[in-house]
Amino acid sequence: MTTLRLRGGRVIDPTGTAADAVRDLGVRDGQVVALATGAPVDEDIDASGCIVMAGGIDMHTHIGGGKVNLARTLMVDGQRDGVNPFALPTNPLEMPSCGGCAPGTLATGYRYVEMGYTAAFEPAMVAGNARHAHMEMGDVPILDHGAYVMLGNDELFLQMLHEGGAAGSNFEQIRDYVGWTIRATKAMGVKVVNPGGISAFKFNQRRLNVDENHVHWQVTPRQVVHTLARAVRELGVPHPLHIHGSNLGVAGNIESTLETIRALEGLPAHLTHVQFHAYGSEGPKKFSSAALQLAEAVNANPHVSIDVGQIMFGQTVTASGDTMRQYAQSGLASPRKWIGADIELDAGCGVVPFRYREQSYVNALQWAIGLEIFLSVTNPWQVVLTTDHPNGGPFTSYPHLIRLLMDRGFREEQLAKLHPDVAAHSALRSIKRELTLAEIAVMTRAAPARLLGLHDRGHLREGAAADIAVYREDADREAMFTMPEYVFKDGTLVARAGRITAVPVGGTHFVEPGYDTAIEKVLRRHTEAHGLPRFDHVVIGHDELCRCCNGGRLLPTACFETEAR
Amino acid sequence: MSALESSAGAPAPPWTCPFCPLLCDTFGVDTAAGAWALRGSDCHRAQAALARFGAAAPSAAPQIDGSVCDLDAAVAAAARILAASRQPLFGGLGTDVAGARALYPLASRTGAICDAASGPVLWHGLRALQDRGGFTTTLAEVRTRADLIVCLGALPIERFPEFLRRCGVGEGSAAQVVVVQSAAESDPASAPAGIEILRFEGDLFDAAAMLAAQVAGRAVGAPDGPFAALAARLHAARYAVLVYETPRLPAHGALFVEAVNRVVATLNVRSRAAALPLGGIDGASTVNAVFTWLSGLPLRTRAAPGGLEHEPLRFDAQHLLDDHAVDALLWIASYGTEPAPPAVDLPRIVLGHPSFAAAAQGPATVFIPVSTPGIGSAGHLFRTDGVVLMPLSSIRDDGLPGVAEVLGRITRELGA
Numbered sequence: 001m002t003t004l005r006l007r008g009g010r011v012i013d014p015t016g017t018a019a020d021a022v023r024d025l026g027v028r029d030g031q032v033v034a035l036a037t038g039a040p041v042d043e044d045i046d047a048s049g050c051i052v053m054a055g056g057i058d059m060h061t062h063i064g065g066g067k068v069n070l071a072r073t074l075m076v077d078g079q080r081d082g083v084n085p086f087a088l089p090t091n092p093l094e095m096p097s098c099g100g101c102a103p104g105t106l107a108t109g110y111r112y113v114e115m116g117y118t119a120a121f122e123p124a125m126v127a128g129n130a131r132h133a134h135m136e137m138g139d140v141p142i143l144d145h146g147a148y149v150m151l152g153n154d155e156l157f158l159q160m161l162h163e164g165g166a167a168g169s170n171f172e173q174i175r176d177y178v179g180w181t182i183r184a185t186k187a188m189g190v191k192v193v194n195p196g197g198i199s200a201f202k203f204n205q206r207r208l209n210v211d212e213n214h215v216h217w218q219v220t221p222r223q224v225v226h227t228l229a230r231a232v233r234e235l236g237v238p239h240p241l242h243i244h245g246s247n248l249g250v251a252g253n254i255e256s257t258l259e260t261i262r263a264l265e266g267l268p269a270h271l272t273h274v275q276f277h278a279y280g281s282e283g284p285k286k287f288s289s290a291a292l293q294l295a296e297a298v299n300a301n302p303h304v305s306i307d308v309g310q311i312m313f314g315q316t317v318t319a320s321g322d323t324m325r326q327y328a329q330s331g332l333a334s335p336r337k338w339i340g341a342d343i344e345l346d347a348g349c350g351v352v353p354f355r356y357r358e359q360s361y362v363n364a365l366q367w368a369i370g371l372e373i374f375l376s377v378t379n380p381w382q383v384v385l386t387t388d389h390p391n392g393g394p395f396t397s398y399p400h401l402i403r404l405l406m407d408r409g410f411r412e413e414q415l416a417k418l419h420p421d422v423a424a425h426s427a428l429r430s431i432k433r434e435l436t437l438a439e440i441a442v443m444t445r446a447a448p449a450r451l452l453g454l455h456d457r458g459h460l461r462e463g464a465a466a467d468i469a470v471y472r473e474d475a476d477r478e479a480m481f482t483m484p485e486y487v488f489k490d491g492t493l494v495a496r497a498g499r500i501t502a503v504p505v506g507g508t509h510f511v512e513p514g515y516d517t518a519i520e521k522v523l524r525r526h527t528e529a530h531g532l533p534r535f536d537h538v539v540i541g542h543d544e545l546c547r548c549c550n551g552g553r554l555l556p557t558a559c560f561e562t563e564a565r
Numbered sequence: 566m567s568a569l570e571s572s573a574g575a576p577a578p579p580w581t582c583p584f585c586p587l588l589c590d591t592f593g594v595d596t597a598a599g600a601w602a603l604r605g606s607d608c609h610r611a612q613a614a615l616a617r618f619g620a621a622a623p624s625a626a627p628q629i630d631g632s633v634c635d636l637d638a639a640v641a642a643a644a645r646i647l648a649a650s651r652q653p654l655f656g657g658l659g660t661d662v663a664g665a666r667a668l669y670p671l672a673s674r675t676g677a678i679c680d681a682a683s684g685p686v687l688w689h690g691l692r693a694l695q696d697r698g699g700f701t702t703t704l705a706e707v708r709t710r711a712d713l714i715v716c717l718g719a720l721p722i723e724r725f726p727e728f729l730r731r732c733g734v735g736e737g738s739a740a741q742v743v744v745v746q747s748a749a750e751s752d753p754a755s756a757p758a759g760i761e762i763l764r765f766e767g768d769l770f771d772a773a774a775m776l777a778a779q780v781a782g783r784a785v786g787a788p789d790g791p792f793a794a795l796a797a798r799l800h801a802a803r804y805a806v807l808v809y810e811t812p813r814l815p816a817h818g819a820l821f822v823e824a825v826n827r828v829v830a831t832l833n834v835r836s837r838a839a840a841l842p843l844g845g846i847d848g849a850s851t852v853n854a855v856f857t858w859l860s861g862l863p864l865r866t867r868a869a870p871g872g873l874e875h876e877p878l879r880f881d882a883q884h885l886l887d888d889h890a891v892d893a894l895l896w897i898a899s900y901g902t903e904p905a906p907p908a909v910d911l912p913r914i915v916l917g918h919p920s921f922a923a924a925a926q927g928p929a930t931v932f933i934p935v936s937t938p939g940i941g942s943a944g945h946l947f948r949t950d951g952v953v954l955m956p957l958s959s960i961r962d963d964g965l966p967g968v969a970e971v972l973g974r975i976t977r978e979l980g981a
Binding site: 064066068069072073074076077079081084085086087088095096097098099100102103104105106107126128129131132135136139155201202203204327333337338339340341342343344345351530531532533534536537544547548550 | 696836858869951
């Protein structure tokens with residue numbers, strides 16, 4: 001039994017009764033506990049002058065799987081520190097790994113942990129690539145991890161949706177298929193990317209609006225979204241459907257985004273990287289901010305949550321399942337090269353390098369739109385802080401982003417450096433709001449934990465897993481959030497002032513919803529008819545998951561009871 | 566159950582054949598007889614590989630300088646070789662994900678340069694991808710969607726005997742298969758009926774460049790020439806797939822791959838097309854994928870004092886050996902289908918299939934027989950399309966340690 005007391009820190013836990021209080025925090029055997037004042041402990045750490053928060057949780061970050069490895073391969077020239085190779089670590093606990101815009105899994109783990117993050121979720125796991133995704137996540141040291149499996153562009157789903165007709169007569173069968181897929185791939189949730197659009201691109205369709213028919217299956221994105229959201233809900237999966245909407249990056253796409261919210265008809269859902277989906281088509285350049293319209297919709301729909309996908313200036317690489325939109329944007333690639341793939345009747349991927357420039361009108365406006373969204377949604381529990389790593393920018397820019405949100409003067413300084421039309425006319429100029437530490441704690445810890453159904457993470461109440469970040473109080477929030485004094489993972493000190501101190505293997509979060517096994521017959525026929533890996537080879541069992549994930553703990557999250565089950 | 570399985574009388578166990586990157590899982594192995602036999606397929610490549618196993622399999626014990634020893638002694642000797650080396654080379658790399666995961670810490674610890682036996686071939690594709698990108702597809706997409714499959718260079722059934730069946734050709738697929746090959750090449754043996762052959766004079770590079778130019782609508786070649794007709798058919802296809810075998814590519818093969826990618830890119834402006842390279846043999850692409858995700862850089866990288874150095878040209882294993890630029894060799898060949906460990910005048914550590922024992926004799930050589938993923942132990946390999954990571958199951962415990970276990974022990978021995 002090991003005990004620890006963090007003494008006299010300012011504990012920010014928006015879920016607790018004392019949301020912001022200077023107090024002691026006790027830990028026993030990896031869990032937050034109430035320790036009697038003066039009770040002897042194995043370790044006593046003076047946290048006075050420090051901010052104590054739960055470990056950060058990134059619920060949308062491309063950290064592992066096929067497209068991430070393609071991004072690394074494509075960006076090989078960027079895997080350097082200026083003109084030199086990345087230096088070898090001086091810390092014997094670390095193995096060498098590059099930290100460019102598409103970092104190695106090892107560097108991913110080290111850098112996240114050094115910033116006080118303790119969990120990260122890969123949002124776009126292709127079912128046919130699930131083992132690979134789990135392997136990569138297993139090779140991200142220290143962090144707990146999980147993934148959302150992509151559905152809604154697989155031919156079987158679209159065929160079923162087509163066969164069910166407008167009445168959705170075979171909904172139960174589709175729900176069973178969704179349940180089976182989540183279980184087979186050991187996913188934490190379901191993501192839909194450009195609903196129906198990835199498949200439509202394989203049939204040479206180049207755009208797909210929310211009420212437009214898929215050229216082959218004659219179903220609409222509206223049907224795809226609604227059906228999947230309902231299936232995920234009825235399966236009792238805690239994380240609602242994770243939606244990367246239609247028309248990513250297209251001027252005027254706010255209409256699609258609002259229609260997608262309407263398509264939910266009150267079902268819960270999470271709209272991801274909404275910055276890329278909040279564009280109007282006004283003004284001389286036919287490209288404008290629709291952040292306020294989006295924020296109004298989010299404020300009016302409490303069942304909807306979002307993450308932002310803030311862009312950051314500089315070189316990055318975008319890795320997405322959205323082949324249709326990545327193809328359309330590939331002409332903007334910088335450097336001029338890109339990788340695409342049609343994948344296994346299941347999904348697709350597009351990897352396009354991007355350089356976001358301050359003097360580009362579009363990029364500057366994208367930057368402002370992201371911040372406007374953060375600052376215009378009233379309830380922080382509906383907003384999660386992301387850059388859609390690496391698509392909007394690398395996760396290592398989070399401390400900078402936090403400062404932009406917490407420090408109006410700093411924000412305006414940055415705004416003034418941008419393309420003059422944006423600097424002069426952006427609605428961001430008139431937004432006075434500065435987020436509080438409590439709001440940041442919600443957006444980076446508590447809200448993602450709640451949205452994922454992780455009851456013992458994202459907070460510091462008694463019984464919580466002792467994933468803790470201790471930051472030295474600093475008016476410069478960027479400096480403060482860059483390097484916590486202490487980071488604990490399940491009670492183990494894993495980083496001390498920017499240096500990794502232990503490298504435990506992280507655990508794997510997943511859900512195992514129930515479903516009617518009659519669906520398996522359909523799936524066996526489908527895999528055989530189309531030359532897919534045999535049915536038995538699709539399913540990842542617990543033992544194999546454990547091997548994939550390097551022997552880390554398996555962390556099944558309970559599904560909730562629903563009327564449908 | 567597929568027709569092949571049912572014709573064999575009994576369902577095949579869920580086995581994945583590890584001997585080519587198609588990683589077929591629709592046939593099995595009959596282990597009842599002394600020599601193992603394929604059940605449900607006549608793949609000559611799998612049959613040849615399986616002949617190294619079963620009752621006919623050679624047995625082997627670890628050896629140091631040709632003398633039998635126990636595993637502990639072999640591990641200790643291997644660690645001594647690496648400890649004394651100033652610049653080791655890790656070659657062959659015939660292993661799976663677990664082996665690659667165990668290899669990376671050892672390579673980092675020793676500053677070794679890693680390159681696969683098929684490194685030059687692997688680099689044709691990687692280099693083209695890094696310079697210009699590309700657009701690829703996967704086996705089930707080809708089987709379901711393709712209406713025109715163009716095989717550039719040759720019909721790939723010699724190295725990938727199950728290729729046509731995997732594409733559904735002869736099993737109901739409506740795809741037309743066109744083989745574009747040099748006039749100097751003989752016709753493919755045992756090709757099913759209906760496959761067209763288009764011959765060209767000159768080399769593969771010229772042919773690919775000509776095709777790319779004609780697809781792009783440039784006025785080259787004869788307007789009634791064979792490539793003009795093929796270009797028109799590619800444009801007319803709903804989903805065209807361009808297939809090539811990376812092991813067949815000559816020096817500077819990246820230029821050929823670029824030309825193929827140009828054809829695909831041109832077609833995708835108005836219709837749909839994708840490339841399907843066939844390659845990544847003997848675990849090469851799997852080890853490369855693992856190194857890429859761990860470190861951010863592909864093979865041909867080393868943890869040098871100045872940092873993580875990636876040198877795709879300088880770190881070619883054969884060049885390093887020819888130039889005497891390395892002073893120790895660790896060779897991994899767990900499938901038995903890889904090239905034998907090179908006979909070089911260097912201290913050698915060979916982790917290999919027992920059949921490599923004869924090639925791992927001689928002074929300053931440590932030989933450790935290892936289990937074969939998909940035969941003696943479970944494992945994971947990437948399929949040729951780089952998307953599907955197939956699980957391998959063992960047929961029979963061969964009692965040998967896996968590559969990962971041996972590498973882990975060597976790393977621990979070095980650390981002590």
